Every structure is written in C-alpha cells, then in structure tokens.
Amino acid sequence: MKRITALFLAAALLLVCGPAALAAEASDEAPVADAASLTPVAAEDNHRVFYEIFVGSFSDSDGDGTGDLRGVIDRMDYLNDGDDADGLSLGAEGLWLSPIFASPSYHKYDVDDYYAIDPAFGTEQDLKDLTDLCHERNVKVILDLVINHTGTGNPWFEAFAQAHRDGNTDDPYYDFYCYYTEGETPPAGRTFAKLAGTDVYYECNFSEAMPELNYDSEAVRQAVLDVAKYYLDLGVDGFRFDAAKYIYFADNERSAEFWKWYIGQLQAIDPEVYTVAEVWDADGITDLYYPALNCFDFTTAQKDGLIVQAAQAGNVDRYTSYVQTYLDRVHALNEDAMIVPFISNHDMDRAGGYLPSANGNMQMAANLYLLSSGSPFIYYGEELGMRGSRGGASTDANRRLKMEWGDGDTVRDPEGASYDHERVSATAAEQMADENSLYSYYKRLIMIRKANPAICRGEYTALPLEDTRAGGFMASYEGTTVMVLHNTTQDPVTINLADVTGLEITGINASIGMGAAALDGTVLTLDAQTSVVLGCA
Ligand SMILES: [Ca+2]
Ligand SMILES: [Ca+2]
Incomplete structure (x- = not known):
C-alpha cells in the first residue's frame, strides 16, 4: 500500500508547510503555527475516529467476491498504517465491524452461532490476527453485537x-x-x-427470521453476557449494540435497565471497554440509556440532520449549541459520556448522494462532525464520496455497495443490490494519488483533529457569534484551549475575536476547507467554506 510513498510524503509536507486550501495564510501580525502544532497525538482513551466496515462489501482477500476479515487486514495500511505523522493513511483510530458471526444472510444481523465466525468472512484466527495488528497500531476493534434477536437456525x-x-x-x-x-x-x-x-x-418484530430473546430469563442474560466475555477475552475492544432499545419491546425504561446491568458486567472485566448503542430515537429517549453507555447521535445524522443542514445553509450555531446542550445533558447522567456523531451508516442513504464534494458541502459536513467533541463514525467509502441509496428498489443492499478500491479488489455488491447510477467520481486508488481528493481531505482533517486533542476531549463551550453565518466552539483540555470556527457559507466572514472571548489568541493551529484563514490582531477573516482551529492562551 506504499506504492506511491513519494507522492504522499509530498502531500504530507504540503500539509505542514501550508497550501492555500489547507493551512492558513499568515499575515504579518499573526503567526501560522509551525509544523510542530500539527504533530498528531496518539489517543489513549475512547475519544477516537471510528470507521464502520460492512465486512462483506469491504475487501475480498480470496477472490470469492465476498469481503472478509483477511480483506480488512490487507487494507490496514489504508485505514491506519501505524504512523500518525506520516500522512500516508486515513488515520482511523477504531474499526466497527458489521456482524461477523455465522448467519444465513449477507448482512448477518440474524446470528445462528455466536461462537463461530461466518466461514464466508474467515476464521477466529483471522479475527485474532486483525485485532493484534490493530492493537500494534493503536486502533480499537469493536464488534457489532446483535442480541435483541437471533437467527432461526441458532x-x-x-x-x-x-x-x-x-x-x-x-x-x-x-x-x-x-x-x-x-x-x-x-x-x-x-x-x-x-x-x-x-x-x-x-x-419477531424485525422479521420471522429474527426471533426475539426473552430478557426476563436469567439464562438468556447469562448467555449473552458469555458471548461478550468470550470476544473480550479474544482481544476485541468493545461492541456496537444493535437494536438496543428493543430488548424489551416499547419499554425503554426496562431496556435501559438491562443495559445498565450488562455494561456494568463488561466494565468489571475491562473498565475501558468501548460501548455504543443503536437507539434510533429522539434525544429524550437516548438520555434514558446514557447512564449505561453512549448512544449514536441519530438526531444530527442523515440528509435532514443538523450537520448536513449546517454544512449547506450556514447555520452552524444551531449545531454547536445543540452539541453543547447534548453534552451538558449526558454529562449530568454519566461523567464519562461522549457524543457519537456521524452522517450516515449502513441503514441510511449514502451522504455522497446528497452532499456533493464538488461544491464543498461534503467537506463542510466532515469539518463539522470530525472537528468536534466525542467519537465520530465514518461509514466506509464516505471518504471517497461514495453514493448508494435505497431508491425505487427499496433495498438496503444499495446502501452497502462494494468499496470502490479501483485496484482489482474482487469484492462484489451484496445480494439484492440494484443501484445503477454512478457510484463514485474517483476510486480509492485515484483519490490516494490526488492530494486534492476527498480522501486526502479526510486524511488531513483527521490529522488536524489528532494534533489538537482538546477538540474532541475538551470541555465544550459553544460560541455565540454576532455574525451567525459562522459558528464554533471553544474547548479546554489539560491546560490547552482551542477555538474551532466554521464558515460554511459561500462568502468570507470577518470576526473580531475580542468580541467573542477574552482569551488571547496565540495563532492559527490549522485551517481546512475551500479557502484560508487569516488573523490580523484579533480580527479573523475566514474564507467561504473554511474552518479554522485557533490556539488560545
Ligand atoms: Ca472472500
Ligand atoms: Ca426484544
């Protein structure tokens, strides 16, 4: 995967030296931060950029057309090559693997055997090898654990x-x-x-093929706990819990109570276990689960969510004030709580279909949720601008199309896929060789995030700006304070930072977007569709 090392090295150097689109243009008064400020800091906690892999559609190691665990291993240099600073890989800090246990369906959300890797995906040794490699590279691996229901062949x-x-x-x-x-x-x-x-x-609320386990049974509770323990012992770092609110149908209080017990048991084994729940519901409902575990933030996801709206319409302050309110609420419920933002996943139309990268909207959405608090999730192929939607065929397979590697990977579309529109403007191979590609953009964005640990870990304070065409927040962590400002509109904005905060601005740590940022004393000029990270004293 290091065929074009020289090119990437050049791109990495550009990153720290500052092409117009990435680093700030220095004015006489304000220094652009030096290369040291873009040195990534390795995550030692759960504030990580995760990457969701739909295993059967990702990468095929043995030529049978189905993506598999060996395929993920083969693609680790693309995801994270183990060197945060070389700028040669995406920089994912965690992988969410869609269900990998034996199951008759292509999606494997109907598990027939929790103690067997589906043969189409590989072996338990493959899973061990993948987690070992990930751990060498400080990448966490979480499994999609489906325990509301099983398959009928279980x-x-x-x-x-x-x-x-x-x-x-x-x-x-x-x-x-x-x-x-x-x-x-x-x-x-x-x-x-x-x-x-x-x-x-x-x-069987989801399908006749998915009978629902009875959580009034102590034996069931023990059985599903044993499954999780088994895979923690094997080396995985945690779980994404499918259909978490359906444990007790239409009874969120009792379902949440179950998770409180279950997660407590897992934390007794591994206090750092990474857990996140799919509770696809309003914030008032996810709050019920937060005392136990983090929940994906479905409220701001998808085409009509706040992230996309702010990326397109410039009302960033609506998003940042939402995040602050969210964090205030969940921290009151659980001091370790994180927000888990994302744009799309395997159950949603792909963002590339409604957020064209050609007009900068995709980049702005990425800025908003990756330069922010918590643990964001990228859906595989999002970084390529991949498209794919249910459409008239009304099949989720169209949201889970094969990754567009463009290098001869033999992975094929899942069963039932019928998407017949253009899928991607340029393949992964093409985008990796192009410093102006969306892939290269995501890579740089993640480097900026890692170089400023306060962005995702810091105490988050939304900044009310007089000019609401821009918006942002301040975050403090271990004595460091940064300010992140986004201008997602089509026009430059000028902000006098002295009106926003009493803090002294020490300089521009990084900027990223369609334009540049310039600081003249306390006056910041932020080009159209551009975000900036400012250091504060
Ligand atoms: Ca295969
Ligand atoms: Ca249930």
Missing part, C-alpha cells in the same frame, strides 16, 4: 422449538424466546409468527 432457537414441540416446560430453553400460546391474548403492538408443529407464536 441452536438456542432450535432447542426452544424442540422444548415446545415436546411440551417440556423444564427444558432450560423453553423460555429462551418471547412467545404466547394459542388462546392467550398476544401483547399489543408486537409481531409474532407461528412456531411450526406447536401452538406457540414467537415474537
């Missing part, structure tokens, strides 16, 4: 079915899944399917 479900066919109420699996018996009134609002050969109907 031995637990087979044992449940057999126990009911036998009428054996003493069987330990008799109560493993949620069900009602013919003649009883089914609980309202839920979906059930008849269990063949019995008078039992099992709960």
Whole structure:
C-alpha cells in the first residue's frame, strides 16, 4: 500500500508547510503555527475516529467476491498504517465491524452461532490476527453485537422449538424466546409468527427470521453476557449494540435497565471497554440509556440532520449549541459520556448522494462532525464520496455497495443490490494519488483533529457569534484551549475575536476547507467554506 510513498510524503509536507486550501495564510501580525502544532497525538482513551466496515462489501482477500476479515487486514495500511505523522493513511483510530458471526444472510444481523465466525468472512484466527495488528497500531476493534434477536437456525432457537414441540416446560430453553400460546391474548403492538408443529407464536418484530430473546430469563442474560466475555477475552475492544432499545419491546425504561446491568458486567472485566448503542430515537429517549453507555447521535445524522443542514445553509450555531446542550445533558447522567456523531451508516442513504464534494458541502459536513467533541463514525467509502441509496428498489443492499478500491479488489455488491447510477467520481486508488481528493481531505482533517486533542476531549463551550453565518466552539483540555470556527457559507466572514472571548489568541493551529484563514490582531477573516482551529492562551 506504499506504492506511491513519494507522492504522499509530498502531500504530507504540503500539509505542514501550508497550501492555500489547507493551512492558513499568515499575515504579518499573526503567526501560522509551525509544523510542530500539527504533530498528531496518539489517543489513549475512547475519544477516537471510528470507521464502520460492512465486512462483506469491504475487501475480498480470496477472490470469492465476498469481503472478509483477511480483506480488512490487507487494507490496514489504508485505514491506519501505524504512523500518525506520516500522512500516508486515513488515520482511523477504531474499526466497527458489521456482524461477523455465522448467519444465513449477507448482512448477518440474524446470528445462528455466536461462537463461530461466518466461514464466508474467515476464521477466529483471522479475527485474532486483525485485532493484534490493530492493537500494534493503536486502533480499537469493536464488534457489532446483535442480541435483541437471533437467527432461526441458532441452536438456542432450535432447542426452544424442540422444548415446545415436546411440551417440556423444564427444558432450560423453553423460555429462551418471547412467545404466547394459542388462546392467550398476544401483547399489543408486537409481531409474532407461528412456531411450526406447536401452538406457540414467537415474537419477531424485525422479521420471522429474527426471533426475539426473552430478557426476563436469567439464562438468556447469562448467555449473552458469555458471548461478550468470550470476544473480550479474544482481544476485541468493545461492541456496537444493535437494536438496543428493543430488548424489551416499547419499554425503554426496562431496556435501559438491562443495559445498565450488562455494561456494568463488561466494565468489571475491562473498565475501558468501548460501548455504543443503536437507539434510533429522539434525544429524550437516548438520555434514558446514557447512564449505561453512549448512544449514536441519530438526531444530527442523515440528509435532514443538523450537520448536513449546517454544512449547506450556514447555520452552524444551531449545531454547536445543540452539541453543547447534548453534552451538558449526558454529562449530568454519566461523567464519562461522549457524543457519537456521524452522517450516515449502513441503514441510511449514502451522504455522497446528497452532499456533493464538488461544491464543498461534503467537506463542510466532515469539518463539522470530525472537528468536534466525542467519537465520530465514518461509514466506509464516505471518504471517497461514495453514493448508494435505497431508491425505487427499496433495498438496503444499495446502501452497502462494494468499496470502490479501483485496484482489482474482487469484492462484489451484496445480494439484492440494484443501484445503477454512478457510484463514485474517483476510486480509492485515484483519490490516494490526488492530494486534492476527498480522501486526502479526510486524511488531513483527521490529522488536524489528532494534533489538537482538546477538540474532541475538551470541555465544550459553544460560541455565540454576532455574525451567525459562522459558528464554533471553544474547548479546554489539560491546560490547552482551542477555538474551532466554521464558515460554511459561500462568502468570507470577518470576526473580531475580542468580541467573542477574552482569551488571547496565540495563532492559527490549522485551517481546512475551500479557502484560508487569516488573523490580523484579533480580527479573523475566514474564507467561504473554511474552518479554522485557533490556539488560545
Ligand atoms: Ca472472500
Ligand atoms: Ca426484544
């Protein structure tokens, strides 16, 4: 993966020396920070840039067309080459692997065996090798753990079915899944399917192929805890929990209570275990889960979310004041809480379809959520501007298309994909060789983030600006304070920083976007569609 080392070295040097689009133009009065200020600081905690990999669509190591764990290993130099400062890789600090356990579907959200890697994806040794390599490079690996439901081929479900066919109420699996018996009134609002050969109907709110585990059963709780322990022992760093609010259907209080118990058990094993929940709901609901674990911030994601709106329309202050309110709330619930921002994931239309990089909107959205608090998640291919949406075909497979490597990778689209529009303007291979590509932009953006640890870790204070075409925040961490300002509009803005804060501005640490930043005394000029990181005394 280091075929074009010279080119990248050149790009890296440009980064610290300052091409107009990246580093600030110095005025006589204000020094642009020197190269040292862009030296990345390695993460020692969970404030990390994660990268979501839909394993079957990412990279195929053995030519069978399905992405696999060896494929991820092969692409580690693309994701993180282990050197934060060389500017030669994206710089991801964590990987979220979509489900990898044995399952009949391409997406594997219906697990048939929690103790077997799906053969299409590789072996347990492959998972060990991947986590070992990641740890050498200070990258955390989290698994997508689907425990609200299993697949119908799971031995637990087979044992449940057999126990009911036998009428054996003493069987330990008799109560493993949620069900009602013919003649009883089914609980309202839920979906059930008849269990063949019995008078039992099992709960299956997502699909008949996804029977719901019964969390009133201590045996179920122990079984799903054992699964997580097994993979922590094997070396993974944590989990993304699928469908977390459905543990108890339509009962967020009880579901949240379950997670409080479950996460407590995991933290007893590893206090640093990385956990994040999919609670696709309003903030008032995710708050119920925050005492236990962080939740993805679905409120600001997607086409109509605050990140995209601010990237397009210039109302950055709406986003920054939202973030501040969010953090104030969740920190009151859990002092270790983080915000987990993202634009899209495997259940959403790809951002490249509605945020063209040609007009700078994609770059601005990336600035807003990557130069911010917490632990952001990039969806694979986002850094290439990949497109893919459900469209008329109404299939999620179109949101999970093969990664566009452009170098002969044999990975193919998932089953059922039908997206027939242009997918990407330039492949990964092309973008890696182009310092003006979106990929190179993401790479530099992550370097700037890492060089200023206060951005993601610091105490976040939204800055109310008189000129609301721009917006930003201040963050202090271990004696260092930075100010991050974004101008996502089509016009330059001029801000007198003396009106914003009493802090002394020590200089421009970095700027990134379509233009440059210039500081004249306390007066900052921020070009159209540009963000700046300022050092403060
Ligand atoms: Ca394969
Ligand atoms: Ca459930």
